[in-house]
Amino acid sequence: MLKSFKTEINPTKKQIIKINKTIGACRYIYNFYIAHNKELYKNGEKFISGKNFSVWLNNEYLPNNPDKHWIKEVSSKSIKKSIEDGNTAFLNFFKHKSNFPKFKKKNNSDVKMYFVKNNENDCLCERHKIKVPTLGWVRLKEKGYIPTSKNGFIIKSGTISYKAGRYYISVLIDIPEQNKQNNNKSGIGIDLGLKDFVICSNGFIYQNINKTNNIKKIEKKLKREQRKMSRKIISIKKGESTKKNFVKQKLKVQKLYQRLTNIRTDYLNKTINSIVKTKPSFIVIEDLNVSGMMKNKHLSKAVAQQKFFEFKTKLINKCKENNIELRIVDRWYPSSKTCHNCGHIKKDLKLKDRTYICSECGYVKDRDINASLNLRDAKTYTIIQ
Numbered sequence: 001m002l003k004s005f006k007t008e009i010n011p012t013k014k015q016i017i018k019i020n021k022t023i024g025a026c027r028y029i030y031n032f033y034i035a036h037n038k039e040l041y042k043n044g045e046k047f048i049s050g051k052n053f054s055v056w057l058n059n060e061y062l063p064n065n066p067d068k069h070w071i072k073e074v075s076s077k078s079i080k081k082s083i084e085d086g087n088t089a090f091l092n093f094f095k096h097k098s099n100f101p102k103f104k105k106k107n108n109s110d111v112k113m114y115f116v117k118n119n120e121n122d123c124l125c126e127r128h129k130i131k132v133p134t135l136g137w138v139r140l141k142e143k144g145y146i147p148t149s150k151n152g153f154i155i156k157s158g159t160i161s162y163k164a165g166r167y168y169i170s171v172l173i174d175i176p177e178q179n180k181q182n183n184n185k186s187g188i189g190i191d192l193g194l195k196d197f198v199i200c201s202n203g204f205i206y207q208n209i210n211k212t213n214n215i216k217k218i219e220k221k222l223k224r225e226q227r228k229m230s231r232k233i234i235s236i237k238k239g240e241s242t243k244k245n246f247v248k249q250k251l252k253v254q255k256l257y258q259r260l261t262n263i264r265t266d267y268l269n270k271t272i273n274s275i276v277k278t279k280p281s282f283i284v285i286e287d288l289n290v291s292g293m294m295k296n297k298h299l300s301k302a303v304a305q306q307k308f309f310e311f312k313t314k315l316i317n318k319c320k321e322n323n324i325e326l327r328i329v330d331r332w333y334p335s336s337k338t339c340h341n342c343g344h345i346k347k348d349l350k351l352k353d354r355t356y357i358c359s360e361c362g363y364v365k366d367r368d369i370n371a372s373l374n375l376r377d378a379k380t381y382t383i384i385q
Helices: 013-042 050-064 066-073 076-094 213-238 243-276 300-306 308-321 367-376
Strands: 002-010 113-116 129-132 136-140 154-163 166-174 188-192 196-200 205-207 282-286 325-329 355-357 364-366 382-384
Touching (some): 013 050, 013 066, 013 076, 013 154, 050 076, 129 154, 129 166, 196 243, 196 367, 213 243, 282 308, 282 367, 300 308, 308 325, 364 367
Parallel strands (some): 188 282, 282 325
Antiparallel strands (some): 129 136, 154 166, 188 196, 196 205, 325 382, 355 364
8 A cells, every 4th residue: 555654854055956956957847848838839730748858858858958968957756747737638638538738937836846766765754854855864853753664665656846945855654554444333413514613423523613713813923924925026026116125014914824724634534533433333534515515705714724625634644544434414314403302494594593402302502513413324425435
C-alpha cells in the first residue's frame, strides 16, 4: 500500500537556490507547453502530446536556442513531470472534467520539484535527514515522522514545495498492508454541521474550531495585515513606496493564511483519528452538495472553513487503512426531518429549529443527534471500497 508523508524541511542556502531554480523551470515549461499547443491550434495543426513535446523540446528547440540552456541545469525528471502535468490538464479538458488549462503565475501557483528513486543510493531516509537526488542530504524539521530506510521502507518518489516562506517535502512510501479486525459490531452515524463540526450517533460532539478565540484573533490580525497590504498597493501606484515593502507585507499575509490552514487541518486530522480509534464496524456519512452550499453567499465562508470535502476524502482513506466499512447516504435522504423513534417526516422543519419535536409520538431530541442516529440506521446507502 502506497502512503504519502509530508513534513517541513530545513534546506541550506545552496539547496534553496537549486529548489527555487527547479520550481521556476518547471513553471516555465508547463506554461510553454500550454502556449505551444495554443499556437498549434491557431495554425490549424494537431494537438501535441506530452511525450512528443518532450522529444521536440530536447531534439529541436533547446539545441537551436542557446539562451534556453538553463533548463538543462535542473533535474530532467522534474521537467518531464511538469510536461506530464500539462498533458493531464489537457486530457481532463478534452474529457469535460475541468476547464481549459491556465498558466501558472510566479509566487501564486502550486508548482513542485519532483524527484524519483533511480538508484539504490537515492531517496534514503534517516531519522533527521533525507537524501534527495540533485540536492543531497536535506535536514528534516520533524524528526522520526517519515519511516526510515534502515527499517526496510522504500521511498518511491516525492516532491518539494514552497509555501509562505517555508519548504515542504512529500514522499510516497510502500507500506505493507495490515489486516485490522474490528471486534465492535456497532456502527457510527456522522452528521456534519456549521454550529458543531461533527456530531456522532454515539454521543461525541466535536465543536466548530472556527468559533474559538484563537482562530478569531488570527482572523482579526489577518484583516489588519490585509488592509496594510492594500494601502501599500495604492502607495506604489502613487510612487510613495517601493515594491520591496509590498513583498514583505505579502509574505506576512501568506504566513497568517498558512497558520489558519494548519490549525484547521490539524483539528480535522485529530477528529478523524478520534472517530476511527473507537473501531466501529461501519461509519455512515451523508453525501453533501458542497458546491451547491458554496453558492449561498451567507454560508459560503463558513462552509469553506469547515473543509467538508477534505474531511470526506481523508475519512475514506482512513477507513481503508483500518478495514472499516464506509457508507455514503444519498444527499436527498431526510435525515434531519425524520423522527428516529417512529419514522415520521416533519416537512415543516426549519433551519432555526435546533430541537426536533415529533408531532406524532412526542419524541424530543437534539436536531443534529437525531440526524446522526437516522444516518446510522439508514437502509439505503453506497459502500465505498
